[in-house]
Amino acid sequence: MIDRRGALTRLLAAGGLLLAPPRLAATTELRDRAVAELTGGQPVRDGRVTLTIPAIAENGLSVYTTVAVDSPMTPEDHVRAIHILSEKNPIARLASFRLTPRSGIAQVSTNIRLAASQQVTALAELSDGSFWRDRRDVVVTLAACIDGG
Amino acid sequence: MALAAARVSMPEQARRGEIVNVKALMRHPMETGYRVDDMGRPIERHIVERFRVTYGGDEVFAIDLTQGVAANPFFAFYLRADESGPVVFTWEDDRGEVTTVTRELTVTA
Numbered sequence: 007m008i009d010r011r012g013a014l015t016r017l018l019a020a021g022g023l024l025l026a027p028p029r030l031a032a033t034t035e036l037r038d039r040a041v042a043e044l045t046g047g048q049p050v051r052d053g054r055v056t057l058t059i060p061a062i063a064e065n066g067l068s069v070y071t072t073v074a075v076d077s078p079m080t081p082e083d084h085v086r087a088i089h090i091l092s093e094k095n096p097i098a099r100l101a102s103f104r105l106t107p108r109s110g111i112a113q114v115s116t117n118i119r120l121a122a123s124q125q126v127t128a129l130a131e132l133s134d135g136s137f138w139r140d141r142r143d144v145v146v147t148l149a150a151c152i153d154g155g
Numbered sequence: 156m157a158l159a160a161a162r163v164s165m166p167e168q169a170r171r172g173e174i175v176n177v178k179a180l181m182r183h184p185m186e187t188g189y190r191v192d193d194m195g196r197p198i199e200r201h202i203v204e205r206f207r208v209t210y211g212g213d214e215v216f217a218i219d220l221t222q223g224v225a226a227n228p229f230f231a232f233y234l235r236a237d238e239s240g241p242v243v244f245t246w247e248d249d250r251g252e253v254t255t256v257t258r259e260l261t262v263t264a
Contacts, residue, residue, distance in 0.1 A: 020192060047187050067225060067226070068225040068226070069225075072231075072234065079235075090223075092223060096187075096189060096222075096224050097221045097222060097223055099221060099223070100221055100223030101218055101219065101220055101221065101224050102218065102219040103216070103218050103232070104216065104217040104256075105216060106214075106215050106216065106220070107235075108210060108213070108215040108216075108234060108235050108237065109215065109216055109232065109233055109234065109235070110174035110175075110233045110234055110235035111174050111233040113232070113233060114218075114230065114231065114232045115229075115230065115231040115232070116218075116224060116225075116228065116229060116231075117224070117225035117228070117229050118223055118224060118225060119187075119223050119224070119225050121220070151190060152190075155232075
C-alpha cells in the first residue's frame with residue numbers, strides 16, 4: 007500500500023532543502039568548528055544528554071526543542087551550559103543556556119528555527135569540565151526562509 | 156491596550172527546596188537579517204541577544220540567543236526555591252532595548 011502522507015511529506019521536505027541557498031548555509035564542518043570552540047578541543051561523549059525534537063517538523067520557523075541533562079545540579083556537580091547547534095542554518099550555534107545549581111533541574115525548552123532538514127546537536131558542559139551530547143535527525147517540511155522574504 | 160511585550164508564568168509560592176517550572180514569552184520579531192522586503196532591500200537584523208534571570212539578586216540562569224531562535228522567543232526552565240525574594244527577568248535586544256519583568260517568589264517552610 008502506498009503511504010500517501012509519507013510521500014507528500016518527503017516531497018515537501020525535498021522542496022525545503024531546495025529553498026535553502028547554499029551560500030548562506032552552515033555546514034557540518036562549521037558546526038564541528040563551533041563545537042570545538044565551545045569545548046576548547048576537549049572530547050565530547052555521547053550520553054547524559056537527551057534532546058527531544060520532532061523527527062518531522064512541519065514548520066521550520068518554530069520547532070519546539072527540549073534538552074535535558076542527567077545531573078544532580080549540586081554546587082559540586084552541575085551543568086554549566088547547554089548549547090543547541092545546527093549543521094544547516096546560517097549560524098551553527100542557535101542558543102546557549104547558562105545554568106547554575108539553583109536551576110534545580112537541568113532541562114530547558116525553546117522554539118528554534120531550522121533552515122533545512124538536518125541533524126540537530128545538543129551539547130552540555132558540566133562543572134567538572136566534561137562535555138556530553140545528543141544528536142537527532144529532523145526532517146523539515148517547510149524550511150525557515152533565509153532570503154527572498 | 157496592546158499585550159504586554161513580555162510575560163512570565165511561575166508559581167507565587169513554593170516550599171523550600173521545591174523546584175519550580177518557569178515559562179517566559181517575549182513578543183519580538185527576531186528578524187534574522189537574511190530576509191529582504193517587498194522592494195528587495197535587506198531587512199536589518201533585530202534580535203534579542205540575551206535573556207537573564209536573577210533571583211534574590213544573583214544571576215541564576217541566562218541564555219545567549221542568535222537568529223536561530225524563533226520569533227516571539229519562548230523559554231521553559233526550572234529554578235530551585237531556596238529563599239523568598241524577587242525573580243527578575245531581563246531581555247536585551249541588539250538595538251539596546253531592555254524589557255524587565257519582576258515576580259516575587261515566597262518560600263515557605
